[in-house]
Amino acid sequence: MNDESPVHFSPSFSADSRAVFHFGEFTLHCGTREATRHGELIRLERRAFDLLAYLLHQEGRVVTKGELLEKVWFNHFVCDSVIAQCIMKVRKALGDDGQTARVIKTVHRVGYRVGLPVKREGARPEQSVEAGTEGTEAGPQVIWLPTEPPADQESLSWVKTGLLPVAAHVLRSQGISVFQLDPAAPEAAEHPVASGTVRLDAGSTRGEAAGIVTSRLRLDNDVYRFDWQLQLASEEFMGTAQGGSPVELALQAAGEIAPLLRC
Structure with missing residues (x-):
C-alpha cells in the first residue's frame, strides 16, 4: 500500500485541524501543516505529519497500534511494520534517536506516546466518554x-x-x-x-x-x-x-x- 494515500480522520480529530502544539523546541501547526524546530521548517511526509499530529492531540496519552490504524490509516490493510516505519520517519525528521527517543516513546507491546510536555493553542474538541470502540456491549x-x-x-x-x-x-x-x-x-x-x-x-x-x-x-x-x-x-x-x-x-x-x- 502507498504510504501517501489519502488520510481520513475521525470527525473529532479533523474538527480540530487548526490547533497549534508546542513540545520542546518544536512547534506543529495543524492548519498550515507545518512543523518547525527553533523556528526552522522541518520536512515531514504527509502520513508522518498526520501521525505526529494525532499523537500530539492525545497530549501524552499512550496510543495503541490499533487506534493508529483506525484513526490515521482508517483501517486500511497495513501491518504493524508500516506504523513502525512511519514512526521512524517522524523521529528522523525531528532528530529523535530511536534508542533514546525523547519525543516519541515506544510503549512495549502497546503503542506510542509523546514523551515531551505538550502545550496546546486552540480549544479542544468535545470528547466522547468512551475510551475505545473495541470490546463487547454484552460484557461488564x-x-x-x-x-x-x-x-x-x-x-x-x-x-x-x-x-x-x-x-x-x-x-x-x-x-x-x-x-x-x-x-x-x-x-x-x-x-x-x-x-x-x-x-x-x-x-x-x-x-x-x-x-x-x-x-x-x-x-x-x-x-x-x-x-x-x-x-x-x-x-x-x-x-x-x-x-x-x-x-x-x-x-x-x-x-x-x-x-x-x-x-
Whole structure:
C-alpha cells in the first residue's frame, strides 16, 4: 500500500485541524501543516505529519497500534511494520534517536506516546466518554478515572490519561468495556455508585457500568507505586503494585481488576 494515500480522520480529530502544539523546541501547526524546530521548517511526509499530529492531540496519552490504524490509516490493510516505519520517519525528521527517543516513546507491546510536555493553542474538541470502540456491549463495563500523577513531577503528567489505553488493552481482551469520564464532569467528581450500577452521564448511549476505578501513581527512590481502587455497588477492592515502569504497573493492575469485574 502507498504510504501517501489519502488520510481520513475521525470527525473529532479533523474538527480540530487548526490547533497549534508546542513540545520542546518544536512547534506543529495543524492548519498550515507545518512543523518547525527553533523556528526552522522541518520536512515531514504527509502520513508522518498526520501521525505526529494525532499523537500530539492525545497530549501524552499512550496510543495503541490499533487506534493508529483506525484513526490515521482508517483501517486500511497495513501491518504493524508500516506504523513502525512511519514512526521512524517522524523521529528522523525531528532528530529523535530511536534508542533514546525523547519525543516519541515506544510503549512495549502497546503503542506510542509523546514523551515531551505538550502545550496546546486552540480549544479542544468535545470528547466522547468512551475510551475505545473495541470490546463487547454484552460484557461488564467499567469507568476508569484519570490516574493521579506524582506531585511535582511534570515529566509524569502524561500518566493522568496515558495509562488508560494500557489498562483498557488488558480489560477489553477479557470482554470488559472501558470508559473514561471528563475529569470535570459531576460523575467523575462524585464517584456515584447507586442501585447496583454506576450510570454514565445523560448524553451517553453506553448504558450502565458495573464499577469505577480510581488510581494514583507515586515515585519514591526511583521506584513507582501504583495504588488502585475498584468501587462496586456494595463493596470495594484495593490493590498496590510496585516496580520500575508505570505502564507495567497499569498492566498488572488491570489484570487484577478484570476477574473482580467478571465475578
